[in-house]
Every structure is written in C-alpha cells, then in structure tokens.
Amino acid sequence: MIRVWSWGALLTGLVIMVLPLVGMTEFSLRMRRGEYSFDAYTKVLADPAFQQTFGYSVIMALFTIAFGVLLVVPTAYWVRLKMPWARPYVEFITLLPLVIPAIVVVFGYIRLYNTSSWLPLTGTAMGTNVLLMFGYAMLALPYMYRSVDTGLRTIDIATLTEAAQSLGAGWITILARIILPNVLVAVLSGAFLTFAIVIGEFTMAALLNRPAFGPYLQVLGANRAYEPAALAVVSFAITWGCMGLIQLVTRLSKHTRAQS
Amino acid sequence: MAYLDIHHLEKSFGSTRVVKDFNLGIEQGEFISLLGPSGCGKTTVLRMVAGFETPSSGAIHIEGQDIVNQRPNQRKIGMVFQAYALFPNLTVAQNVAFGMKVAGAPRAEIDARVTEMLALIGLSDLGTRYPFQLSGGQQQRVALARALAPRPRVLLLDEPLSALDAKIRVSLRTEIREIQQRLGITTIFVTHDQEEALSISDRIVVMNGGIAEQAGPPFEIYNRPATKFVAGFVGTLNTFTAIVTDPETGRVTLGGVPMTLGKPLTARPGTQISLALRPEAVRLGRADGREVILPARITEVHFLGSVIRIKADMAGTPVSLDTFNRADAPPPPVGSQIDISVSARDVIVLEG
Numbered sequence: 350m351i352r353v354w355s356w357g358a359l360l361t362g363l364v365i366m367v368l369p370l371v372g373m374t375e376f377s378l379r380m381r382r383g384e385y386s387f388d389a390y391t392k393v394l395a396d397p398a399f400q401q402t403f404g405y406s407v408i409m410a411l412f413t414i415a416f417g418v419l420l421v422v423p424t425a426y427w428v429r430l431k432m433p434w435a436r437p438y439v440e441f442i443t444l445l446p447l448v449i450p451a452i453v454v455v456f457g458y459i460r461l462y463n464t465s466s467w468l469p470l471t472g473t474a475m476g477t478n479v480l481l482m483f484g485y486a487m488l489a490l491p492y493m494y495r496s497v498d499t500g501l502r503t504i505d506i507a508t509l510t511e512a513a514q515s516l517g518a519g520w521i522t523i524l525a526r527i528i529l530p531n532v533l534v535a536v537l538s539g540a541f542l543t544f545a546i547v548i549g550e551f552t553m554a555a556l557l558n559r560p561a562f563g564p565y566l567q568v569l570g571a572n573r574a575y576e577p578a579a580l581a582v583v584s585f586a587i588t589w590g591c592m593g594l595i596q597l598v599t600r601l602s603k604h605t606r607a608q609s
Numbered sequence: 610m611a612y613l614d615i616h617h618l619e620k621s622f623g624s625t626r627v628v629k630d631f632n633l634g635i636e637q638g639e640f641i642s643l644l645g646p647s648g649c650g651k652t653t654v655l656r657m658v659a660g661f662e663t664p665s666s667g668a669i670h671i672e673g674q675d676i677v678n679q680r681p682n683q684r685k686i687g688m689v690f691q692a693y694a695l696f697p698n699l700t701v702a703q704n705v706a707f708g709m710k711v712a713g714a715p716r717a718e719i720d721a722r723v724t725e726m727l728a729l730i731g732l733s734d735l736g737t738r739y740p741f742q743l744s745g746g747q748q749q750r751v752a753l754a755r756a757l758a759p760r761p762r763v764l765l766l767d768e769p770l771s772a773l774d775a776k777i778r779v780s781l782r783t784e785i786r787e788i789q790q791r792l793g794i795t796t797i798f799v800t801h802d803q804e805e806a807l808s809i810s811d812r813i814v815v816m817n818g819g820i821a822e823q824a825g826p827p828f829e830i831y832n833r834p835a836t837k838f839v840a841g842f843v844g845t846l847n848t849f850t851a852i853v854t855d856p857e858t859g860r861v862t863l864g865g866v867p868m869t870l871g872k873p874l875t876a877r878p879g880t881q882i883s884l885a886l887r888p889e890a891v892r893l894g895r896a897d898g899r900e901v902i903l904p905a906r907i908t909e910v911h912f913l914g915s916v917i918r919i920k921a922d923m924a925g926t927p928v929s930l931d932t933f934n935r936a937d938a939p940p941p942p943v944g945s946q947i948d949i950s951v952s953a954r955d956v957i958v959l960e961g
Binding site: 504505508509511512513514515516517518519522526527530531533 | 682684688696698
C-alpha cells in the first residue's frame with residue numbers, strides 16, 4: 350500500500366514539475382509548421398540583442414562573484430575565528446535578502462543613490478552597474494555565505510591560522526594561500542549559484558534600466574511566441590549546467606578527501 | 610640573562626588566573642618540558658611564548674629582546690601542534706617550504722632546505738604527497754620539518770605526540786630529541802605524560818594550578834620532588850605516616866621502627882608526618898645497608914617480564930614495590946608473609 354502511495358507521489362511530482370518543461374521544450378521546437386526544428390533557437394541565438402544582454406549578464410555575474418567572494422570569505426573566516434558570538438547575527442543578516450523582496454531593495458537603492466543624493470550612483474551607467482552588482486551580491490548572499498561557512502566548518506581554521514602565523518604569514522597570505530584554497534569547492538558552489546541567480550534576475554535590472562538578460566527575456570516573451578520558450582530552455586540549461594559544475598568540482602578536488 | 614627568559618608571567622581569563630607569576634630561564638639549545646595535568650596552564654605559557662595569547666603582565670625575552678608586543682608572525686618561533694595542522698591543500702614539500710616562501714627566500718635555497726628537512730625526518734620520497742595520504746606519525750614529522758625549515762629561534766611543541774598510538778609515540782619522541790640535539794635548537798615541549806617528559810628533557814618544569822612547582826633535571830624531579838604535588842604527579846609513590854620523635858635530628862618512627870632521616874624537620878615531636886618512597890626504593894627481604902625492616906603480607910604479584918611489581922599490605926598501609934626479575938628467584942606467592950626493607954636515604958619527606 351505504501352508503495353502505491355510512493356509511486357503516486359512521485360508521479361504527481363513529475364506531472365507538476367516535469368510535464369510543463371517537456372511541453373515548453375516541445376513547443377519551442379515547433380516554430381516551423383508541421384515538423385520539429387531548432388529555428389526558434391537559431392533565431393534567438395543570432396539576435397544581437399540576445400548576445401548583448403547575455404554578455405552583459407555574464408560579465409555582471411563574474412563581477413558579482415568576485416565581489417561576493419572578497420566580501421564573504423574574509424567575513425565568514427573572521428566571524429568563525431575571532432567573533433563566534435556574532436555568528437547568529439551575521440547569519441540573520443545574510444538571510445534578510447530571502448525575506449526582503451528585490452523590488453523593495455531596488456527602490457531603496459534608487460531613493461538613496463539617485464542623482465540628487467549624496468552619492469549619485471544612478472547618475473552614470475557605470476555607477477548604476479556598480480549599484481546593480483551590489484544588488485546582485487546581496488541577492489546571492491544567503492547562498493554564498495552558507496556555502497562558504499559550511500566549507501570553513503570542515504577545516505580546523507583556528508589551528509591552521511596559528512600554524513601559518515608561526516611560519517611568518519600575515520592575514521592576506523593566510524586568507525589567499527591557506528583558507529581560500531581549502532574552501533574553494535564551497536566558494537565555487539556559491540559562485541555557480543550566484544551565476545544562476547544573476548543570469549535570471551529581472552526586477553533589479555529592469556528597475557535600474559540596465560540591458561540585462563532578464564528584462565530581455567521579458568520583452569521577448571511579451572512580443573514573440575516560440576523564441577521565449579527557446580530562451581527559457583536555454584536558461585534552464587545554464588542553471589543545470591551550473592549545478593552539474595558544482596558536482597564536478599566537488600568530485601575533482603584532489604585534496605578534499607583529507608577532510609572526510 | 611638566559612637565551613629565552615620568562616619573567617613574572619601572568620595570564621588571567623576574566624577573573625580566573627590561569628598562569629601565576631611564572632618564571633623560567635632557558636639556555637640556548639636546551640630542551641625544556643612543561644609537565645602538568647590538564648588545565649595547569651602549561652599550554653597557556655606556550656601560547657604566550659608563541660604570541661597566540663597576550664600575557665596579562667610579565668615579560669618574555671628572546672636573545673635579550675622583549676617579544677611580548679610582537680605579533681606571532683614576527684617572532685621567528687616554530688610550533689608543532691597536537692592536531693598536526695598541515696595545510697591540506699599543499700603537498701608535503703610545499704608545506705615544508707611554506708615558511709621560507711613567506712619570508713621571500715630564493716627558490717634554490719627553499720628547494721635545498723626542503724630536501725634537507727625531508728631527509729632529516731626520513732621522508733625524502735614523500736615530498737609530492739598530500740597530507741591526507743600520510744599516517745599520523747608521518748604527518749607529525751612533516752609538521753616538525755615545516756616548523757624547523759625557516760630556522761626558528763625557538764621550537765615549541767604542544768603535546769605533539771598525544772594524537773598518536775603508543776608505539777609511534779615512543780619512536781617519534783626519540784626522533785624529536787635526536788633532531789633537537791643535532792640542530793641544537795632551543796625547545797619547549799608541553800606534555801601531560803610524565804614518561805615522555807622524563808625521557809627526553811634536559812629540564813622539566815612541573816606545573817600545577819598555574820604555578821611552576823619545581824624545575825630541574827628529570828633525575829632531580831623524580832628523586833627529589835620539592836612538593837607533595839610533584840612527588841605524587843611524577844612516578845608512583847608509596848606514602849607512609851610516621852611519628853616525629855626528634856625534629857632537630859630528623860628522627861621518626863615508622864611502623865614502630867625508629868629511623869633517622871638525616872635532615873631537620875619542621876614538625877613538632879609527637880606529630881604525624883607523611884613520608885614517601887618510590888616502588889624501586891622498597892626492597893623485598895632484608896638487604897644490606899637498609900636499616901628499616903618491616904613485616905608485610907603480599908596481596909598482588911604482577912609479572913611484567915623484566916620487572917616484577919608486587920603489592921603488599923604493611924599493617925593496613927598498602928605498599929607497592931618493584932624488583933628486577935631473576936631467573937633463580939621466583940616471585941613470592943600471594944598471601945605470604947615477607948619482610949621489606951627501606952633506607953632512610955631514599956625517603957622523601959612530604960611536608961609541602
């Protein structure tokens with residue numbers, strides 16, 4: 350009896366989650382009447398606007414990852430090493446992006462950094478890009494912080510730090526040569542999640558009026574039939590590719606077996 | 610002033626004084642052990658020398674220079690930890706090279722030093738391995754090589770053998786001592802294992818409750834313990850109650866038998882004092898030159914090979930004695946009545 354229910358639950362899950370994906374993929378292949386083709390894909394991929402927006406989002410994602418790593422790794426390290434009492438507070442702060450909607454944050458940004466404010470970041474394209482990157486980094490904070498913190502838990506950072514110090518290393522050397530390489534797998538998981546978030550993000554980019562992939566997806570969806578479905582499939586492929594890479598990095602890392 | 614001089618060192622965590630007025634002078638090339646039970650402050654002293662803890666007061670000088678205000682990475686002190694603390698992302702050779710690389714030494718010099726260090730610890734062909742591919746003993750030897758590679762002024766060993774199994778522990782401690790003597794490096798070794806401390810140290814500092822109870826060579830610590838704590842902590846001890854008859858000449862009666870301790874006592878006549886004897890100072894039967902002979906009954910016999918450990922009951926007082934095995938003299942049976950003999954010279958008076 351239990352078996353029947355298990356299969357039932359699995360089937361329901363598949364119907365709810367997989368069937369729409371299958372339907373969408375099938376639809377994206379039907380641009381040419383009467384036969385399946387990749388027309389929608391070739392059309393979308395050849396679109397200069399796609400290339401531009403996708404390129405923009407990829408670059409933004411890379412900057413966001415770099416900024417996120419520089420912000421999160423030293424913070425998580427320092428909190429674990431010197432301020433363990435502050436961990437619950439820092440965790441709470443890093444969880445805030447999950448409960449504060451992006452639209453609230455972006456309105457806050459616009460209000461605080463508009464052209465008549467003390468720091469007019471929205472006055473220039475570069476300033477707005479920087480602002481958007483901060484926004485993205487904030488959205489990715491819960492994932493980045495958690496994965497790095499989990500990575501730090503697997504190594505004895507206090508003793509490794511002391512060992513490095515007794516060998517003459519300063520804080521930057523310790524972070525760059527000892528801590529970061531040992532949590533690299535965790536950092537990369539955080540980085541791929543960040544990448545996936547940035548590629549699909551709509552609200553912030555749209556409201557800050559930046560030519561990102563999310564708003565492009567929306568504009569295309571409002572005006573075309575088959576191309577949006579093709580793009581959605583491409584987005585899914587990117588996200589799943591990122592997930593696959595996380596798995597791959599975890600397996601290929603040569604020295605992490607020592608921690609198990 | 611000694612090479613490494615610790616002067617009136619104090620450390621408090623909140624209202625708890627962990628280290629109290631600790632003084633120690635260590636000569637260059639000396640091997641000092643800090644011995645004591647958990648929580649006696651020995652590791653805290655070591656960590657203050659390393660720079661990982663800041664003293665509440667007091668001074669630490671190396672070569673006449675006060676290092677208390679120096680950061681740990683400026684002190685040129687090598688340290689080996691109980692948990693090995695090898696960098697998991699670096700190979701054995703890279704671990705050993707780390708200190709010199711940080712110091713900016715030329716590549717050729719680093720390579721030569723790494724080769725030299727790996728040969729010193731007998732792991733020349735394991736340079737390309739990662740720490741997880743090594744056994745505990747090998748990891749700790751690499752940690753030792755890593756600490757020694759940048760030519761530190763002082764080597765600190767924080768219970769480096771505690772995580773290893775018994776056999777490796779014994780062989781590695783001999784190896785550590787050999788390497789230390791070959792390089793002539795000033796070393797502080799923290800341990801709670803008295804056998805380790807007794808076997809490899811030039812001097813031992815026995816610590817208890819944050820104070821140094823006694824400092825001296827192993828022979829002196831074992832045979833002439835200065836306080837009751839040192840006597841009880843280092844080695845096994847038989848304690849007896851004796852009655853003082855004449856404090857000035859040190860005359861007491863032990864089990865009704867008079868004996869002269871040969872040194873004046875502070876206790877008043879007629880009062881009880883505690884006397885102690887090492888198991889090897891108590892002889893089975895009557896022996897020449899041992900003036901006190903007492904009757905006892907054998908309660909346990911443990912044949913350990915070269916040594917026979919006998920427990921006896923002497924008018925209600927348990928006595929433990931060790932004798933060497935002799936092929937022509939089998940150990941006495943349990944329950945038999947025997948005489949034991951002791952000499953006043955071996956008696957340790959526990960007044961403190």
